[in-house]
Amino acid sequence: MRVAIVDDEALxxxxxxxxxxxxxxxxxxxxAHTADQACEKIAEVRPDLVLLDIQMPGRSGMALAADLPVExxxxxxxxTAFEHFAPDAFAVDAADYLLKPxxxxxxxxxxxxxxxxxDLMAAAEHGKAVAEETGRYARELWVSxxxxxxxxxxDLIDWIEAAKDYVLLHTSTRSYLHRISMNALEEKLDPKALxxxxxxxxxxxxxxxxxxxxxxxxxxxxxxDGVIVQVGPSYVKDVLxxxxxxxxx
Numbered sequence: 001m002r003v004a005i006v007d008d009e010a011l012x013x014x015x016x017x018x019x020x021x022x023x024x025x026x027x028x029x030x031x032a033h034t035a036d037q038a039c040e041k042i043a044e045v046r047p048d049l050v051l052l053d054i055q056m057p058g059r060s061g062m063a064l065a066a067d068l069p070v071e072x073x074x075x076x077x078x079x080t081a082f083e084h085f086a087p088d089a090f091a092v093d094a095a096d097y098l099l100k101p102x103x104x105x106x107x108x109x110x111x112x113x114x115x116x117x118x119d120l121m122a123a124a125e126h127g128k129a130v131a132e133e134t135g136r137y138a139r140e141l142w143v144s145x146x147x148x149x150x151x152x153x154x155d156l157i158d159w160i161e162a163a164k165d166y167v168l169l170h171t172s173t174r175s176y177l178h179r180i181s182m183n184a185l186e187e188k189l190d191p192k193a194l195x196x197x198x199x200x201x202x203x204x205x206x207x208x209x210x211x212x213x214x215x216x217x218x219x220x221x222x223x224x225d226g227v228i229v230q231v232g233p234s235y236v237k238d239v240l241x242x243x244x245x246x247x248x249x
Contacts, residue, residue, distance in 0.1 A: 001025055001026050001114070001118075002027050002029045002047045002048045002049070003026055003027065003028050003047055003050070003051060004028070004038065004041055004045065004047040004050045004051070004074070005017065005032075006031070006035070006037075006052045007051075007053040007056070008033050008034065008053060008057055009053075010033075012053065012079075013031050013033075015102070016051055017031075019107050020107070022104065023111055026111060029045045030042075030044070030045045030047060033056070034056055035056060035059035035060065035063065036058060036059060038050070038052070038061075038064060039064060039068075042068070042074065046072075046074070047074050048075060048118055049074055049076070049077065049095075049114050051077050052078055052079065053078075053080060054080040054082065054089075061078065062078075062088055062089070065089075065092045065094065075095045075114040075117055075118060076093075076094045077095050077096045077098060077111075077114060078097045079100060079102060080097075080099065080100065081099065082099075083099065085097075095110065095117050120180075121181070121184075123184060137154075137188060137190040137193075138154060139154055139155075140152060140153050140154060141178060141188075143177075143178045144177065144178070152169065152171075154189065154190075154194070155193070156172070157170065157171055157204065158170050158203075158204055158207055158224075159201065159204060159207070160185070160194065160201065160203075161200055162200035162201070165179060165181075166179050166180075167180055167185060170227075172225070182202075185202070189202065195238075195239065195242055197221060197229060197231045197232065197239050198230055199232055200232075201229050201232075203221055203223065203229050205242050205243045207224045208222070208223060208243045209222055209223065217236075218233075219231040219236050219239065221239070221243070
């Protein structure tokens with residue numbers, strides 16, 4: 001795994017480099033002291049993972065993470081002395097959030113998590129290639145229940161929401177917790193049947209009964225059973241193209 005370290009404190013970079021030296025398969029390929037430097041280094045060396053400080057001179061690490069192109073963005077582990085940034089960190093889909101001083105066991109755990117996410121993404125890309133070759137989407141998913149696993153027909157799923165490292169598959173009678181990333185799931189599902197409307201949600205277009213605009217530029221979908229699903233800003237145009245003509249304001 002090729003890692004870049006970004007921190008305005010040289011001692012912090014040295015400390016992380018030292019800890020990473022004891023983790024097998026990790027190579028530090030770049031360091032930077034500001035977000036602008038980091039942006040250049042990331043574009044140049046294309047690391048798999050960035051250990052990213054949040055509070056730095058100029059642009060913050062959080063802003064950098066939000067500005068990186070999603071399709072090309074490396075995995076990100078935030079490393080900071082402040083607890084209160086955690087919700088924002090996971091809102092930009094960080095792999096983990098470490099508090100300084102960084103403990104070796106937590107860093108190793110975070111690296112393992114990042115590796116798993118990279119593997120999932122690679123599997124998703126492979127699945128995408130297979131889907132493009134075959135023109136087929138998943139018709140069923142094997143999901144865990146209390147006493148084992150059951151085969152869930154995709155046609156029974158009303159909507160889906162992200163739940164950390166899992167997703168919740170909602171049907172008309174119950175919900176199932178399934179371990180898969182939203183991106184990997186998107187490659188398996190026919191968008192005509194289950195449309196991605198947010199980084200954290202899919203919806204069955206045929207179940208949308210009403211559009212709700214709570215504020216300028218925002219959009220909510222009201223489903224048949226009264227569930228309200230928020231549409232992400234970058235998904236609004238595509239969602240309106242699919243469900244707009246068939247709904248009522």
